[in-house]
Amino acid sequence: MKYSGAFFLIPVLLLMGFARESEAAVPTLGIQIESRSAYLFDAREKRILFDKNADRKNSLASITKLMTALVIYEENPAWDAGVEFKTSDRKPGNIAYVLPGEEVTREDLWNLMLVTSSNDAVEALVRSLGFSEDKFVARMNARARALGLARLNFTEPTGLDALNVGTAREVAALARVVFAVPKIRQALQETSYSFTPKGKTRRTVRATNALLLSFLNQDPYRAIAGKTGFITESKYNLVFASARGDRDLIGVILGSPTSEERFQSMKGLLYWGFE
Numbered sequence: 001m002k003y004s005g006a007f008f009l010i011p012v013l014l015l016m017g018f019a020r021e022s023e024a025a026v027p028t029l030g031i032q033i034e035s036r037s038a039y040l041f042d043a044r045e046k047r048i049l050f051d052k053n054a055d056r057k058n059s060l061a062s063i064t065k066l067m068t069a070l071v072i073y074e075e076n077p078a079w080d081a082g083v084e085f086k087t088s089d090r091k092p093g094n095i096a097y098v099l100p101g102e103e104v105t106r107e108d109l110w111n112l113m114l115v116t117s118s119n120d121a122v123e124a125l126v127r128s129l130g131f132s133e134d135k136f137v138a139r140m141n142a143r144a145r146a147l148g149l150a151r152l153n154f155t156e157p158t159g160l161d162a163l164n165v166g167t168a169r170e171v172a173a174l175a176r177v178v179f180a181v182p183k184i185r186q187a188l189q190e191t192s193y194s195f196t197p198k199g200k201t202r203r204t205v206r207a208t209n210a211l212l213l214s215f216l217n218q219d220p221y222r223a224i225a226g227k228t229g230f231i232t233e234s235k236y237n238l239v240f241a242s243a244r245g246d247r248d249l250i251g252v253i254l255g256s257p258t259s260e261e262r263f264q265s266m267k268g269l270l271y272w273g274f275e
Contacts, residue, residue: 031268036235036255038265039168040273043176043248049273054169057151058254061229062117062208063171063237064159066178067140067152068126069114073181074143075129079107082198083128091119093160093231097205098124103198111195114187116205117228119158126157133157149173162233168252175239175250179225188225209240210263216242216270224248228262236262242270249273 036058040050048054087100097112098104098120106128112121126136137154144152152166152174166174179185187193191212194204208228217223226240236256242249251269256262 031265031272033253033265033269034257034261035253035265037168037252038254038269039172039252040269041172041250042273043250044246049249050269051169054252055151055167056254057165057167058237059162059231059234060152060159060164060166060171060254061231061234061237062119062159063166063227063229063239064154064157064164065113065117065122065229066174066184066227066239067143067154068122068157069110069184069187070178070181071136071139071143072110072125072129073183077106077129079105079110081106081128083109083124085120085124086127089120089123089127091123091158091160093158094119095205096120097203098197102200104195108195108197110183111187111190111193112205114184114227115190115193115207117208118205119160122158144174147174147177159229160231162231168254171239171252171254172250175225175227175241175252179241179250185225188227189223209238211238211240211266214263214267216240216267220244221274224250230259238262238266240266240270242274244274247274 033052037056038052039054042049082103084103085098085100109121109125112118136157140154149170152170155161155163191207192204194202196202209226212223222243224241224243229237236259238253240251249270251266253262253265
């Protein structure tokens with residue numbers, strides 16, 4: 001699958017500044033967006049298309065994993081290295097796809113983290129790289145500041161803590177950087193992932209991102225990447241990038257009341273943006 005380069009080449013600081021300068025020209029959307037915040041950016045035209053409370057902070061939930069993935073990727077780990085899953089890696093909020101004592105690869109954990117949003121996989125990956133959680137989180141926050149994203153703040157790497165917060169505008173900026181990394185983008189395009197723990201039978205997990213099976217990933221549209229998130233405090237979150245022809249759009253929905261509403265709002269937002 002090919003992607004137009006313009007989506008990825010605009011520096012984050014330029015994106016942030018241009019968006020603020022362009023807000024006066026934002027047209028009326030014409031559909032109801034029930035989320036706390038929403039944001040739509042046209043990467044080719046370098047302008048904001050829609051903004052609803054784009055600078056309001058919201059708990060990020062598993063959108064946190066975008067920064068987690070970036071920090072892990074930049075450590076250049078040995079992806080085929082085996083990792084024994086430990087009881088201490090177990091976290092709430094997901095299905096136990098790997099059991100204590102089982103061995104999988106870092107590649108498996110990477111895909112479990114991004115395809116099915118496994119919190120367990122995050123814990124095992126971070127541990128396997130020799131980080132304490134405090135040091136890893138410090139790296140996450142330092143990376144956010146290096147990108148000029150002053151309103152993103154992380155307290156742990158899974159997204160389970162409501163104090164992982166950010167704004168729709170800065171989530172879009174983070175997504176532009178993260179989606180430019182081929183290994184991250186590839187995992188976020190997968191509708192499922194199959195893996196085999198050492199000595200065990202093959203297992204398959206499904207993606208949390210329903211838009212990968214929607215019209216936004218069918219000709220003439222191309223899904224670039226996306227990430228979901230939910231905890232009680234955040235409500236339902238979604239960031240999603242799609243392309244049609246020579247246009248690339250990125251949308252953010254934060255604090256939607258239901259899972260279905262976030263997907264329907266994003267469909268409407270992106271379709272409107274392309275039209």
